[in-house]
Amino acid sequence: MDTALIVGGTRFIGRHTVRELLDHEYEVTIFNRGNHENPFAGNDRVTHVEGDRNDETALETAAVSVDPDLVIDCIAYYPEQVRAATEVFADARYVYVSSGSSYGVEHVPKREGETPLEACTPEQATDDSPATYGARKAEGDRAVFEAAERGVEAMAVRPCIVYGPYDYTERLDYWIDRVLNHDRVVVPGDGQHLWHRVYVGDVASALRIVGESGTAGEAYNVGDRQLLTLEETLETIAEVAKTEVEVVTAGERELATGGLSPDDFTLYREYPHVMSTAKLSDLGWESTPIGETMARTVAEHEESDRDGAEYDPGREAEERVLGVLDTL
Ligand SMILES: NC(=O)C1=CN([C@@H]2O[C@H](COP(=O)(O)OP(=O)(O)OC[C@H]3O[C@@H](n4cnc5c(N)ncnc54)[C@H](OP(=O)(O)O)[C@@H]3O)[C@@H](O)[C@H]2O)C=CC1
Numbered sequence: 001m002d003t004a005l006i007v008g009g010t011r012f013i014g015r016h017t018v019r020e021l022l023d024h025e026y027e028v029t030i031f032n033r034g035n036h037e038n039p040f041a042g043n044d045r046v047t048h049v050e051g052d053r054n055d056e057t058a059l060e061t062a063a064v065s066v067d068p069d070l071v072i073d074c075i076a077y078y079p080e081q082v083r084a085a086t087e088v089f090a091d092a093r094y095v096y097v098s099s100g101s102s103y104g105v106e107h108v109p110k111r112e113g114e115t116p117l118e119a120c121t122p123e124q125a126t127d128d129s130p131a132t133y134g135a136r137k138a139e140g141d142r143a144v145f146e147a148a149e150r151g152v153e154a155m156a157v158r159p160c161i162v163y164g165p166y167d168y169t170e171r172l173d174y175w176i177d178r179v180l181n182h183d184r185v186v187v188p189g190d191g192q193h194l195w196h197r198v199y200v201g202d203v204a205s206a207l208r209i210v211g212e213s214g215t216a217g218e219a220y221n222v223g224d225r226q227l228l229t230l231e232e233t234l235e236t237i238a239e240v241a242k243t244e245v246e247v248v249t250a251g252e253r254e255l256a257t258g259g260l261s262p263d264d265f266t267l268y269r270e271y272p273h274v275m276s277t278a279k280l281s282d283l284g285w286e287s288t289p290i291g292e293t294m295a296r297t298v299a300e301h302e303e304s305d306r307d308g309a310e311y312d313p314g315r316e317a318e319e320r321v322l323g324v325l326d327t328l
Pocket residue numbers: 007008009010011012013014015016031032033034035036051052053054074075076077097098099100158159160161162163169
């Protein structure tokens with residue numbers, strides 16, 4: 001049986017990746033600080049090693065004691081972390097969880113090896129603000145490419161917006177909550193905007209497949225095969241929840257009547273963000289049908305206490321907009 005070590009593993013992407021690896025007969029070790037509940041406590045095929053990934057000695061101790069065949073690094077936000085991990089785990093196959101944010105140019109679609117990545121200055125590489133997130137993730141990609149040149153079997157996977165059970169970002173939860181609790185829901189713009197998303201289970205399978213058969217020094221995008229516009233997203237949520245929703249689109253001027261702007265809404269992006277997944281598909285990866293992923297996501301949302309309230313632009317403001325639109 002192969003052994004896999006996951007840096008992270010208890011929250012969302014890592015949690016689903018542990019499940020994916022267990023389903024494919026791996027012996028799994030999760031390496032984290034122990035600040036979050038371990039959903040695999042009691043599972044004798046999952047070992048927990050406590051440590052901070054910024055403590056290189058702790059990472060080295062884990063590398064020696066586990067001697068993993070495969071390492072999946074879920075929690076690298078700084079290029080230095082990727083450099084350290086590719087040295088410590090130089091004998092393993094190593095997969096870095098990168099991001100679609102690595103891309104620095106708005107091509108449609110964004111393609112690996114073709115669409116330019118964000119640049120990253122030394123100052124940005126150690127900056128801790130969200131503004132440099134994409135630059136830091138891109139520099140992590142370059143650390144993977146450099147490690148591969150030294151002979152390390154290192155790869156990167158770039159997910160777009162990830163959704164599904166246990167999504168602590170709660171972005172899709174906001175829209176699910178709106179559809180489940182209101183008959184009429186305001187969507188910014190004309191409802192046709194595209195921001196590529198990916199089901200978390202398909203990110204997990206991508207990480208395993210790239211770990212098993214990806215080429216060292218390569219990056220692989222991962223995204224749902226079928227993209228939904230924001231309007232279609234709400235309609236699909238309603239369909240799987242067996243309810244009805246009236247999607248009311250509101251442009252900038254209409255939103256302004258409620259003191260709102262399009263950017264007040266989560267998962268709205270004016271320019272399309274689409275990633276090609278052809279390279280990953282060539283490795284045999286497949287995307288789960290959207291009806292199934294949304295049904296699983298909505299079912300788990302209903303069991304959870306997540307409501308995406310932090311993204312709520314205010315129902316009162318939304319109702320003012322609906323009122324104004326009714327008079328037109
Ligand atoms: N959500 C999205 O839409 C997207 C996410 N990504 C990437 O996905 C990754 C996040 O995945 P996520 O779902 O959080 O993964 P996990 O499910 O692995 O959860 C995060 C894990 O990391 C552990 N952790 C956090 N800090 C440290 C540390 N310093 N040392 C050791 N362990 C640590 C946490 O446990 P503990 O706190 O106990 O240590 C937890 O187990 C990031 O790399 C992000 O860039 C990329 C594109 C899209």
